[in-house]
Amino acid sequence: MTLLNKGHVSIERFHVDNRTAILSLDLEADYGGDDFEAVSQLPVLLKLLESENVPITIFAEARVLKRFPEMIRHAKNQGVDLQLHCFDHRQTGDTSQSLRKSIQIYQDLVGARPNGYRADTFRLTKQIYKTLIDENFLWDSSILPAAFGFGASREWCKESSGNDYFRFDKKLYEFPVAIHPNIKIPFTHSYQAILRKYPAYLLQILGGLPKLLVYDMHMSDLVWTKSINTSQSIPDSARALYKLSWFMRGKNTFSELASLIKNLRNRGYIFTTLDELYHKVKINDK
Numbered sequence: 060m061t062l063l064n065k066g067h068v069s070i071e072r073f074h075v076d077n078r079t080a081i082l083s084l085d086l087e088a089d090y091g092g093d094d095f096e097a098v099s100q101l102p103v104l105l106k107l108l109e110s111e112n113v114p115i116t117i118f119a120e121a122r123v124l125k126r127f128p129e130m131i132r133h134a135k136n137q138g139v140d141l142q143l144h145c146f147d148h149r150q151t152g153d154t155s156q157s158l159r160k161s162i163q164i165y166q167d168l169v170g171a172r173p174n175g176y177r178a179d180t181f182r183l184t185k186q187i188y189k190t191l192i193d194e195n196f197l198w199d200s201s202i203l204p205a206a207f208g209f210g211a212s213r214e215w216c217k218e219s220s221g222n223d224y225f226r227f228d229k230k231l232y233e234f235p236v237a238i239h240p241n242i243k244i245p246f247t248h249s250y251q252a253i254l255r256k257y258p259a260y261l262l263q264i265l266g267g268l269p270k271l272l273v274y275d276m277h278m279s280d281l282v283w284t285k286s287i288n289t290s291q292s293i294p295d296s297a298r299a300l301y302k303l304s305w306f307m308r309g310k311n312t313f314s315e316l317a318s319l320i321k322n323l324r325n326r327g328y329i330f331t332t333l334d335e336l337y338h339k340v341k342i343n344d345k
């Protein structure tokens with residue numbers, strides 16, 4: 060499995076004009092296992108976002124599309140920007156074949172093809188990149204350009220310095236997942252949950268916020284479920300971190316999300332979806 064790096068593609072670099080925030084959700088089985096307890100709480104999240112008047116981009120695992128067709132159709136009808144995540148989180152990443160199966164499932168459900176994609180665990184492989192091009196995807200949001208950790212993060216860390224987003228081979232837009240630009244640490248809901256309110260706020264001050272802010276969340280970051288104790292898919296080290304993030308906390312982090320939305324608005328961020336952003340920027344990026 061070769062992760063896509065900057066030697067594999069031609070890269071154009073772009074900036075957004077204004078502070079732009081996108082809430083994105085990887086809608087997948089709880090902790091990548093076999094339970095869907097947190098996923099089934101999606102309508103609660105959508106209700107909160109509706110009351111805050113904030114749109115969302117959802118990357119759905121194909122298993123979720125198959126299991127919750129009504130909930131997904133309803134979300135799409137409510138205006139959710141629905142795109143594709145991996146086929147099955149229990150496997151280590153998509154193959155061209157599994158991605159094509161997901162496209163078919165998506166198409167059967169919503170009657171159109173997806174425009175955007177997010178790879179599992181921020182691991183965009185060279186093979187999947189090729190398949191995204193072959194299948195006419197318009198954009199991707201898989202790269203987390205942090206200084207350590209996931210996928211090809213480090214490869215892309217330097218590249219993203221001072222740049223908001225990319226276009227690869229003049230074809231596919233890449234909207235990277237948010238990090239704190241001064242310290243290259245991910246700015247995602249799971250990190251916020253581990254840090255808690257005041258340290259997280261301090262990190263925003265010290266680490267800064269990117270002008271294009273693609274915030275990543277999972278339902279299991281938002282809702283506590285018993286699978287945190289029972290899921291076989293969580294490695295022990297990660298389980299300790301997840302447990303820490305829920306220690307002495309209620310059963311959900313919706314109020315933290317609401318505060319974040321308020322905070323970003325106060326800083327002048329305008330909320331949009333990734334598909335809307337794509338349609339806006341492609342007109343200008345000659």
Ligand SMILES: [Zn+2]
Nearest residue numbers: 085087179180
């Ligand atoms: Zn995922």
